[in-house]
Amino acid sequence: MRIDKGQISTKKFIFSIICYIQASAMLTSFITAIVYQDSWLVILFGMIVCVPLIWLFNSLMVAFPDMNLIQILNKVYGPVAGKVIGAGYIWFFLTLSSLNLMDLGDFTKLTFMDEMPLLVLALMCVIVTSMVVRKGIKAVAWYSSMFVVVAVAILVISILLLLNQMHYENFLPTLHLSVLDYVQGTHIILTIPFGELVAFLMITPNVKISRENNRKHLFTGFIVGGLTILFAVVRDVAVLGNTIDMFTLPSLVVIRLVRLGEALSRMEILFAIVLIILLFFKIVFLQYVTVIALAQLFNITSFRYLALSVGALMVAYGMTLYPNVVVHAASGREIIPFLWTLFEILIPLLTFIIAKARKLPGKKEAR
Amino acid sequence: MIAKTGKIRVLACAALLPALMAFLSGCWDEHELNELFFVTGIALDAASDPDKIDIALEIEQLQSDKSNGSSSTQTTSSQGSDAILLKAERETVEEGIGEIDINSTRRIFIHHNQVLLVGIELAEQGLENNLDLFTRNTEARADVPLLIVDGRADKLLSIDVEQETIAGVYVARVSDRQSTISEYYKVRILDFISKYIDGTTAPVIPVIKLVNKNNKDEIEFSGMAVFIGGKMIGRLSDDETLGYIWAMGGVSGSVVTARSDSMTASLYITSLNVNREITVRQDGGVSVKLAVNASLEIKELIEFDAIPVKELIPILTDMVQKAIADRIINTFEAVREMDADIYGYGVDIHRKYPNEWDSGNMKERWPELFSDIDFKVSVKAAIPTTGKAIQSMEMEEYNGEN
Amino acid sequence: MFYVLVGFSFIVLIDIVPIIKRRSWRSLAALLLVFIPALAFALLLVTGVEVPSSLKFLGDVLKSLGLSY
Numbered sequence: 001m002r003i004d005k006g007q008i009s010t011k012k013f014i015f016s017i018i019c020y021i022q023a024s025a026m027l028t029s030f031i032t033a034i035v036y037q038d039s040w041l042v043i044l045f046g047m048i049v050c051v052p053l054i055w056l057f058n059s060l061m062v063a064f065p066d067m068n069l070i071q072i073l074n075k076v077y078g079p080v081a082g083k084v085i086g087a088g089y090i091w092f093f094l095t096l097s098s099l100n101l102m103d104l105g106d107f108t109k110l111t112f113m114d115e116m117p118l119l120v121l122a123l124m125c126v127i128v129t130s131m132v133v134r135k136g137i138k139a140v141a142w143y144s145s146m147f148v149v150v151a152v153a154i155l156v157i158s159i160l161l162l163l164n165q166m167h168y169e170n171f172l173p174t175l176h177l178s179v180l181d182y183v184q185g186t187h188i189i190l191t192i193p194f195g196e197l198v199a200f201l202m203i204t205p206n207v208k209i210s211r212e213n214n215r216k217h218l219f220t221g222f223i224v225g226g227l228t229i230l231f232a233v234v235r236d237v238a239v240l241g242n243t244i245d246m247f248t249l250p251s252l253v254v255i256r257l258v259r260l261g262e263a264l265s266r267m268e269i270l271f272a273i274v275l276i277i278l279l280f281f282k283i284v285f286l287q288y289v290t291v292i293a294l295a296q297l298f299n300i301t302s303f304r305y306l307a308l309s310v311g312a313l314m315v316a317y318g319m320t321l322y323p324n325v326v327v328h329a330a331s332g333r334e335i336i337p338f339l340w341t342l343f344e345i346l347i348p349l350l351t352f353i354i355a356k357a358r359k360l361p362g363k364k365e366a367r
Numbered sequence: 368m369i370a371k372t373g374k375i376r377v378l379a380c381a382a383l384l385p386a387l388m389a390f391l392s393g394c395w396d397e398h399e400l401n402e403l404f405f406v407t408g409i410a411l412d413a414a415s416d417p418d419k420i421d422i423a424l425e426i427e428q429l430q431s432d433k434s435n436g437s438s439s440t441q442t443t444s445s446q447g448s449d450a451i452l453l454k455a456e457r458e459t460v461e462e463g464i465g466e467i468d469i470n471s472t473r474r475i476f477i478h479h480n481q482v483l484l485v486g487i488e489l490a491e492q493g494l495e496n497n498l499d500l501f502t503r504n505t506e507a508r509a510d511v512p513l514l515i516v517d518g519r520a521d522k523l524l525s526i527d528v529e530q531e532t533i534a535g536v537y538v539a540r541v542s543d544r545q546s547t548i549s550e551y552y553k554v555r556i557l558d559f560i561s562k563y564i565d566g567t568t569a570p571v572i573p574v575i576k577l578v579n580k581n582n583k584d585e586i587e588f589s590g591m592a593v594f595i596g597g598k599m600i601g602r603l604s605d606d607e608t609l610g611y612i613w614a615m616g617g618v619s620g621s622v623v624t625a626r627s628d629s630m631t632a633s634l635y636i637t638s639l640n641v642n643r644e645i646t647v648r649q650d651g652g653v654s655v656k657l658a659v660n661a662s663l664e665i666k667e668l669i670e671f672d673a674i675p676v677k678e679l680i681p682i683l684t685d686m687v688q689k690a691i692a693d694r695i696i697n698t699f700e701a702v703r704e705m706d707a708d709i710y711g712y713g714v715d716i717h718r719k720y721p722n723e724w725d726s727g728n729m730k731e732r733w734p735e736l737f738s739d740i741d742f743k744v745s746v747k748a749a750i751p752t753t754g755k756a757i758q759s760m761e762m763e764e765y766n767g768e769n
Numbered sequence: 770m771f772y773v774l775v776g777f778s779f780i781v782l783i784d785i786v787p788i789i790k791r792r793s794w795r796s797l798a799a800l801l802l803v804f805i806p807a808l809a810f811a812l813l814l815v816t817g818v819e820v821p822s823s824l825k826f827l828g829d830v831l832k833s834l835g836l837s838y
Contacts, residue, residue: 095824114505115395123776124387172718184838243561246502257510257557298799305784305796309803312780316810320820335828338836379783 002066002205003295003303006136010217013207015144016285017200017221022151022228023100023282024193026107026249026275030332032236033245035185037171040234042182046189047226053190056348057197058218061204063352064361069201070296075360076351083297085347090293092343093199094310097286098318099328101125104279106325111252111272122318126311129284133291133311134304137206140288147277154274155228158267159235161258166238187337193229195344197222202289248325251275287311401429403476407450408535410520411497412486414456420489420497422463423454423521424475425535449532452525460500478506481539483513483556484520484575487592487599495563495597501556509557512542515592515599517576526577526584538575538586545573545588548620549612563597567713567733569702570594571611574602593707601705603698610698611709613691614657614744616641623663623694625686630674633667634687634750645715647723654741655712657695661748663687676757680750688746695744703742706734713737773811780804 008016032039064072069089074082105121113121132139175182200218209217236250239257247253255271258264291310295303322328355361408425428449453471455463468475483501485494501507516523524534531537546553554572562570571591578587591608593601603611612618618639625632642658665683674682702709713733717724729736785804788796813820831837 091823110505113396117395120395127383127387169715169718173721176721180838240557241561242564243557246560246564253509253557256508259510294799294803298795300793300796300799302788302791302793302796305788306800306803308780308784309800309807312777312811313803313807316807316814319814320810321822321824331824331828334838335824335831337838338831339824339827 001299001301003068003292003301004136004206006138007206007208008137008141008203010207010209012141012144013203013209014217014221014224015148016141016281017197017218018148018225018228019144019151019278019281020197020199020285021193021222021225022148023275023278024196025229025232025251025278026103027192027332028229028233028236029248029250030188030192030329031185032233032250033329034181034188034333035177036245037237037241038174038177038182039185039244040171040230040237041174042185043189043226043230043233045182045186046194047223047230049186049190050194050222050226053195053345054197054218054222055215056352057201058215060201060348060352060355061218062215063355064204066205067361068204068292068296069198070293072201072351072355076355076358086293086297088347089343090290090297092340093202093286093290093293094314094317095321096196096199097283097290098314098321100279100283100286101314102318102321102328104276104283107249107272107275107279110249112269119315119319122315125280125283126287126315129280129287130307130311132284133288133307136304137203137288140284144281147281151274151278152228154270155232155235158255158258158271159231161260161264161267162235162239162254165257166235167241168238170238170241184333184337187341188333191337191340191344192332194222194226195340198344198348199286199289201348202292248329283314287314290314398474398476402473404453404471404473406475406477406480407533408482408484408524408538409460409477409480410484410486410516410524411460411489412520413488413492416456419456419458420460420463421454421456421486421521422460422467423452423524424464424467424477425450425452425524425533426475427479427533450524450534452521454521460497461504464500476506477504478508480508480511481535482542483511484516484523484535484538485513485572486516486520487518487574489520490515490572490592490594490599493596493598494559494594498556498560502560509560510555512539513554513556513559513572514538514542515572515574517574517589523575523577523586526586528586534586541586541588542573549615549618551612551615551617559594562711563594565711565714566730567708567717567737568711569600569705569707569709571603571709573608593702593705593709595705595707601702601707603701603709606694607698607701610694610696611702613639613659614641614695614698614710616643616659622666623687623690625683625690627682627686627689629670630686631667631669632665632671632683632686634663634683635666636661636663638662639691643715645712645719647716647720648741651727651736652739652741653712653716653736655743657742657744659691659695659744659746661687661691661746663748663750665750665753679753683750684748687750688748691748692744692746696742699742703738703740706738708733708737712740770812770815773808773815777804777808777811 028039031042035042060072064075067075070086073085073089076082077085101122102118104125105118108121109116109118232251236254237244239254240250244250252268252271256266256268258267287307287310291303291306294306294310295301322331404426406424407427410423410425412421412423414421428451453467455466457463457466464475464477485497489497501511502509526534528534528537531540542553552573554570559570559572562568571593574589574592575586576589577584590605591603591611592599593603609621612621616639618636621636623634623636625634639659639661642660644656644658646654648654671679713730716729724730784800785797788800810820828837
């Protein structure tokens with residue numbers, strides 16, 4: 001049973017993936033504090049290590065083209081265990097959306113609305129996201145292409161305007177830290193921007209693509225999104241050098257340095273606007289998958305009535321997660337990679353193995 | 368006729384829209400222009416109380432305010448200047464700004480600050496504790512130029528400069544112009560911090576001072592201050608500053624005066640680039656070789672009458688190569704005595720030889736290694752043109768007589 | 770407290786009342802599963818009660834198992 005009967009095109013699917021990954025650009029400060037000038041290398045390692053993971057997600061999408069993740073879990077693990085694991089995923093998506101909502105609030109306060117209460121910012125965002133989620137996947141993915149184009153344009157412009165402040169020596173020395181630092185950095189990148197693509201397994205039935213083209217679209221979105229983050233980090237390292245780990249948002253500091261005469265200066269507002277719209281998209285998407293997962297678990301089609309309540313829970317739950325940015329960053333570096341590994345790597349892998357072993361979905365349900 | 372659900376939807380949107388517009392347009396963060404004091408310069412000085420610092424904010428006076436005659440307490444303003452100075456004496460910069468803010472008619476807005484000036488006495492006590500605000504505060508900008516004032520920084524901000532209406536803007540603009548000659552003339556707060564956290568590099572900051580010319584105070588740039596561990600430990604003269612700038616390379620627009628016997632030549636450097644070769648010697652010491660490539664234009668020749676035109680360029684080339692090399696070496700010797708690696712050679716060693724850097728404890732031994740550096744400079748100058756004149760009038764007269 | 774109750778009353782009016790009118794009990798169960806914790810969290814936060822963080826709890830569990838950097 002499909003909860004949301006809306007469908008999106010392949011183009012929207014690809015742009016949604018790119019937008020989703022780009023929204024994690026502000027989380028690169030998690031790795032810059034560990035690997036400093038080698039942050040770009042770690043992102044590259046993360047992308048390479050993530051290829052099998054993306055292949056895994058793609059295989060699940062191809063094997064179960066008309067089922068979302070909750071349905072796959074029910075099919076593979078049975079009705080009871082499937083529902084328990086499904087409930088776990090609802091918690092996971094809810095936590096992700098709450099964390100991103102709080103990130104949006106913190107970021108907006110840091111850039112240009114420092115006196116506005118975080119609660120008001122979060123509520124305003126959630127009211128709008130709930131309205132979008134009620135309309136379904138088509139509304140959720142509607143503006144993804146425009147958001148991506150704007151984000152890439154700002155990235156390219158910022159790189160061009162900062163060329164005169166980039167120093168290649170800032171990348172040296174390379175590969176000089178301990179192996180554990182690179183492992184930690186790669187693990188963070190694997191789980192925090194890239195592994196979260198597991199959420200796209202929730203919209204498999206809503207994407208108008210054939211089995212043959214599935215891999216191409218998923219990988220295209222992943223590679224373009226990953227390259228965007230890579231270029232942003234390369235720019236930040238080249239400009240900031242050894243001060244990159246001092247700042248909560250290195251990209252914001254870097255864009256502030258743009259100065260070509262008086263007219264082309266103080267451009268950080270552009271970066272702020274882009275990041276806000278990207279984060280908004282990610283929150284909308286995650287709220288949508290939370291709502292769909294919940295509706296699927298209870299087997300109901302009227303998912304839109306859940307949107308506002310899920311939004312309210314996102315705000316209230318989000319306020320309890322971390323007391324401040326420092327604790328959030330520490331947790332993001334030390335704990336979250338392990339916790340997210342369960343939902344992003346281990347369970348999907350186990351699901352795939354069991355499905356293969358049991359020869360699921362079987363001849364009747366396969367396309 | 369609108370269905371009942373449609374009506375509710377319209378009403379809900381009508382109720383939601385004003386709320387969203389009010390909150391998202393910055394209900395709490397609304398900053399009207401006429402409620403702000405735009406800071407154009409910040410001056411930090413040592414206070415009479417050793418635990419405190421003097422903070423002075425140069426506030427740009429808008430034209431309408433000047434005509435209304437509005438001002439706030441603790442101000443000084445010189446005639447003709449478009450700025451007022453607000454001062455406080457507190458333990459930290461943020462406390463000082465806070466005190467000024469609550470005693471002002473408008474909110475202090477430091478987002479448009481043009482320059483950060485530090486008095487020499489405070490620089491000698493140490494800068495590192497006073498810069499945190501400028502990297503942490505969301506309004507403050509880390510790309511603001513940082514300068515040391517030979518004297519009181521607040522006094523410099525209060526003078527009336529002829530070239531600009533506001534002293535802070537004047538200093539910032541001169542600094543910007545100088546950075547077109549070489550990026551190393553302008554030191555931003557971020558640059559200072561970057562060199563400070565290197566651990567081995569001694570940051571340098573331009574020094575400015577007030578000079579009295581024709582009974583008028585004017586601002587003059589006067590060399591650079593050298594810092595180790597955040598404290599000012601010495602100074603570079605104007606000539607030594609040029610030696611530093613040339614040694615760093617990427618110069619376009621400075622002047623070199625070369626002398627030999629009674630001959631004096633002034634040449635304009637159109638471009639000067641440096642290739643650094645830094646190596647670790649067999650004995651564990653460091654060797655630095657600078658290969659300087661300069662392209663120059665002849666601007667002025669004095670007492671060159673006995674020189675045939677054909678030999679002019681080769682002689683000038685030798686003279687200028689020696690002049691550039693001497694100045695670079697003199698600066699290096701001056702900072703070697705201070706044990707101050709202003710060039711960042713330690714960072715280069717760390718980047719090129721990271722294993723030797725770690726295993727040989729080179730970072731801890733760097734002052735000792737720096738003072739033992741084998742420093743060589745080779746200069747290759749090209750003078751492609753003699754300017755509009757081929758020979759000077761003295762050379763014309765001499766050649767005519769002979 | 771007042772604003773919290775007003776806000777949640779809106780949610781009741783917009784979402785819960787139509788579900789009850791449609792007699793969709795499963796939808797109501799799903800909605801209440803989210804609504805009640807949201808209301809509880811909101812009331813606890815507004816009254817100043819410290820709500821323990823699930824991520825902090827899980828983090829402590831993982832640390833005790835040696836699964837952290």
